[in-house]
Amino acid sequence: LLSTMPLGFRGDGGAQQMEMYPPFFRSVFLFVMLVGDSGVGKTCLLVRFKDGAFLAGSFISTVGIDFRNKVLNIDALKVKLQIWDTAGQERFRSVTHAYYRDAHALLLLYDVTNKASFDNIKAWLTEIHEYAQQDVVLMLLGNKADVAHERVVKREEGEKLAKVFGVPFMETSAKSGLNVELAFTAVAKELKHRSTKEPDDPKFQLQDYVNKEMKSAGCCHS
Numbered sequence: 001l002l003s004t005m006p007l008g009f010r011g012d013g014g015a016q017q018m019e020m021y022p023p024f025f026r027s028v029f030l031f032v033m034l035v036g037d038s039g040v041g042k043t044c045l046l047v048r049f050k051d052g053a054f055l056a057g058s059f060i061s062t063v064g065i066d067f068r069n070k071v072l073n074i075d076a077l078k079v080k081l082q083i084w085d086t087a088g089q090e091r092f093r094s095v096t097h098a099y100y101r102d103a104h105a106l107l108l109l110y111d112v113t114n115k116a117s118f119d120n121i122k123a124w125l126t127e128i129h130e131y132a133q134q135d136v137v138l139m140l141l142g143n144k145a146d147v148a149h150e151r152v153v154k155r156e157e158g159e160k161l162a163k164v165f166g167v168p169f170m171e172t173s174a175k176s177g178l179n180v181e182l183a184f185t186a187v188a189k190e191l192k193h194r195s196t197k198e199p200d201d202p203k204f205q206l207q208d209y210v211n212k213e214m215k216s217a218g219c220c221h222s
């Protein structure tokens, strides 16, 4: 029963509520939403994270929205992620708009082999600004980093765009698994920090955290 108890993260309410329980009973429920153009790999990223597998073969576009749950342990806290996989196709936009407001974190994807999906990031950020909560945790992901020969967006271009908009960034691959777990863990950590931090605690720096984790895994970043 206790493990299914949703504890809010927004505002002081969530933090106060968390203090009511000893550490081993603590559990929080977070909503993470995947957004980006059709075909960038949102469903594959989620399947890789949830099942550790890659969905090879024909591409089946998501209709409207799909949900999956996964539990993470973040610093001895049980974090239950409900992940919303949205349809990238324009015709489902009105359905997905309705979900932004309740999302705690957004993973915004483009495809490094598709320039249009990268160029559309600005439009996605405008949409996020319009529909999501102001304090939503946001991270930009350049997906399909495993594809060397068809790459048209350099990692540096992704980093530059992310810097311009002040958004944390890294490249991922649903196919190889590169940084997939890290993307979800990082946003969960940021939300956990916000919820439990004392007034004098230093701010959690999401970009620093992912850079450090990638470095210790021997992975790719400048």
Ligand SMILES: Nc1nc2c(ncn2[C@@H]2O[C@H](COP(=O)(O)OP(=O)(O)OP(=O)(O)O)[C@@H](O)[C@H]2O)c(=O)[nH]1
Pocket (backbone or CB within 6 Å): 036, 037, 038, 039, 040, 041, 042, 043, 044, 045, 055, 056, 057, 058, 059, 060, 061, 062, 063, 086, 087, 088, 089, 143, 144, 145, 146, 147, 172, 173, 174, 175, 176
């Ligand atoms: N090489 C490679 N292919 C990928 C990767 N991620 C996804 N794909 C392929 O890209 C295609 C689209 O993937 P999806 O996950 O269905 O894309 P989506 O963003 O969910 O698309 P919508 O549901 O239409 O919004 C599929 O053919 C996948 O096999 C990746 O990291 N690397």
